Amino acid sequence: MAQTFDFIIVGAGSAGCVLADRLTANGRHKVLLIEAGGTDRRFWIKIPVGYGFTFSDPAVNWRYSAAADPGLNGRAAYWPRGKVLGGSSSINAMAYVRGLPHDFDDWEAAGAAGWGWAAVRRSYEALESHDECHEGARRLRGAGPVRVTDLxxxxxxxxxxxxxxxxxxxxxxxxxxxxxxxxxxxxxxxxxxxxVRSTVKDGRRWSSADAFLRPAMKRGNLTVVSGALVEKVLTAGGRATGVAYRVKGRQKQATAAREVILSAGAVNSPQLLQLSGIGPAGLLQRHGIKVAQDLPQVGQGLQDHxxxxxxxxxxxxxxxxxxxxxxxxxxxxxxxxxxxxxxxxxxxxxxxxxxxxxxxxxxxxxxxxxxxxxxxxxxxxxxxxxxxxxxxxxxxSRPTSRGQINIQSADPAQAPLIEPNSxxxxxxxxxxxxxxxxxxxxxxxxxxxxxxxxxxxxxxxxxxxxxxxxxxxxxSGSVFHASCTCRMGNDAADSVLDARLRVHGVAGLRVIDASAFPNVTSGNTNAPTMMLAARGADLVLEDNENRPLAAE
Incomplete structure (x- = not known):
């Protein structure tokens, strides 16, 4: 029998860890967090220079490859993505870069109302604590969970x-x-x-798992399942009702009384939507997947640096x-x-x-x-x-080319086709x-x-x-800032999500990760992904304030 939770989060990466913390903080909501990877307690993850060694480690990395790219003379780029608690924040270069103000004003102009610079700047300031060197002495500015260090x-x-x-x-x-x-x-x-300011604390990597997930795991209302591959979002009557996943060879299901939230990243979130019958109808039908919601923009709009x-x-x-x-x-x-x-x-x-x-x-x-x-x-x-x-x-910093990510079969274990269109x-x-x-x-x-x-x-x-x-x-090569494949926008004709990160046409389903960016920010994407997740958690809580709890 499927267990019931208020919220199910798919992916314990930069965004998913933030959501797990924020959605369990009041103690009222039962939350399930599902992650395909395993523990981040590894030497080469914690040591700051160690990302060179996790760059191709299959134990912590999806190790995707893009298709041959005509714009890059037919070269097929390597696309590392985190497959571990903390996601890509556990294997990235730790650069903390907010992006430029006009990045977010452009988000708002693209249909993401409420995501302009004035609003997101306040969210950044609430997230951060800055370990700074001032006149030879260290000082801490701010009280947020994300430690940003002057090295x-x-x-x-x-x-x-x-x-x-x-x-x-x-x-x-x-x-x-x-x-x-x-x-x-x-x-x-x-x-x-x-x-460069870095997400490093006391000489060690300070990932989203360190900043958000570890405090959340001390709460009894969070369940974390790692080493689990989510195979599809379950839907009924135009609403997301739960997920089906596989762990240690066994198939399981979990029910969401309130919402399913995909935070699996710019590659895996559109893949999972398509596997669940939410995406371009023609693509889904070619792979024998029943169409739950014809949403042509799922997987489209891919941007990278x-x-x-x-x-x-x-x-x-x-x-x-x-x-x-x-x-x-x-x-x-x-x-x-x-x-x-x-x-x-x-x-x-x-x-x-x-x-x-x-x-x-x-x-x-x-x-x-x-x-x-x-x-x-x-x-x-x-x-x-x-x-x-x-x-x-x-x-x-701000490319105009857009690519796409599409499933190649109905098999959840098969990597999707990544076409950057550089x-x-x-x-x-x-x-x-x-x-x-x-x-x-x-x-x-x-x-x-x-x-x-x-x-x-x-x-x-x-x-x-x-x-x-x-x-x-x-x-030239990717610097691993994949984004925009489930982007926010005005409606289903130009986007996958509304400005509250809700999937068009499917109730109880959101995507909250870098795939939701309307366009890629000017720099490194880890900081804006955590910011987006913090703001997204606020939206989730606002929209569910008066709904009954799973235990009620």
Whole structure:
């Protein structure tokens, strides 16, 4: 017999953990949280530099691959996604970036009423507590559960060359790229470069599971089932009634007295809707799935960020000097075990910022600068170079191309077909060229040339526009910010969800994760996903305030 809960949440990732905490906090609601992965209590998850090792680990990672992408010269990109408590917040690079104010004003313009910058900014401030270095002393600002840490004092000394280069480029050097995100009448929001703020606490990764799920698991009204694959949402009479799932080879069902909430991410949430008969009718019928709700936009609208990186040999010590040898790695490991400090306590992504390409009215690219050079072995494990090197990278922030994610069969265990449709608009091709021109200029600025021993092939200096575009097609890759596949909007013709994150035409069913974004935010997506989940939880509680409880 199926157990009954008030709310069933599918996915214990960046969003699902927030929901589990918020929906159980008042003690009144019985909540079931179902996660396909297992425990996040793993060494390479908790150590900040360890995401290089979880990047391809099937124990914690779905390890998806996209289809051959015509815009990227037919290359098929690797798409890691978290399959573990904490989801992708347990395997990401820990960068905490809110996004730019106009990102959220554009959400509102797309039909997501109430999601403009003024509203979401308040939600961010309630979520965050900032561990800051101020005049040599640490201080904590804010009281939210998400710990955002200033690691500038631990950054490799080489990283300060990037700030000097930014200054020479005419970019503001920001103490905090989030704190300055204000759309004042005479200012450009968040333009500039600085040290990345990270979701790290006391030298360890601080994931959504750490911030939200662990406190919630102490409450008797939360049930967490891990290692369980949800196979479909159950519906009857136009309403979601529960879920069917498989755990340890056994099929089970659970009933939702109030709502089913999908927080399985931008790949798995649309897949699960389609498996449940909610999606494009033609697609579902081809795979023998009974149509519960013809919703053509499910899986459509996919957006992601592409970035192109260039590596350089340095004439002075970089992080490679510390981690490029076995002896150096052992020394760093010992330092971390004893003190939780040293190079293993800081993510490799150390400097970043939003800047404008030539002619842009607002910041339209994100720059990344890392004081290390590295490669990926055939088994997916990172290989840091022995010689000193560094990386310069640029990412167009607001692509206009949209792809899609669709099931390939009615088998829940088969990965869906991911078609990014990269660089399919003239606007995106033009931005890729302008972004590459900006990277050329950065590589040639004196602060960078002074520390460059050699530009590694392919040398971006001297490329013309056509060569820059071809270089971007051939070498750019996803930075793993998949979103928008169940986006909010005006109605079923242009979206999957309304502005309260409810699935059009299906009562008692919401999607609350990055798939709900109307368009991808300008930067890293973990912070906006947690923000969206916190606001989504408020909407769920408001809409269920006067409904009877499962136990009643």
């Amino acid at each position: 500038s004092a631990r950054m490799h000394p080489f990283a300060r060359n990037f700030l000097a280069a930014g200054h020479e480029m005419g970019w503001p050097v920001l103490p905090d790229m989030n704190a300055s995100a204000d759309a004042g009448a005479n200012t450009l929001p968040s333009e500039g470069i600085g040290f 592409l970035a192109v990186s260039h590596f350089f040999w340095a004439n002075t010590a970089t992080l490679n000097n510390r981690l490029g040898s076995f002896a150096g790695q052992m020394k760093a490991g010992l330092q971390y075990m004893l003190t939780r400090k040293g190079p293993l306590s800081v993510p490799v992504n150390q400097c970043s910022g939003f800047v404008r390409t030539k002619g842009a009215a607002l910041p339209d690219v994100q720059v990344y600068c890392n004081p290390a050079s590295y490669s990926t072995r055939p088994n997916g494990k990172p290989q840091i170079d022995r010689d000193n090197g560094f990386l310069l990278c640029v990412q167009p 660089l399919s608009t003239d606007a995106d091709k033009a931005t890729a060229v302008r972004a590459s021109r900006l990277l050329q200029a950065l590589a040639a600025i004196p602060a960078i040339t002074r520390v460059t021993r050699e530009r590694r092939a392919p040398d971006i200096i001297g490329m013309d526009d056509s060569t820059l575009l071809e270089n971007f097609r051939e070498r």
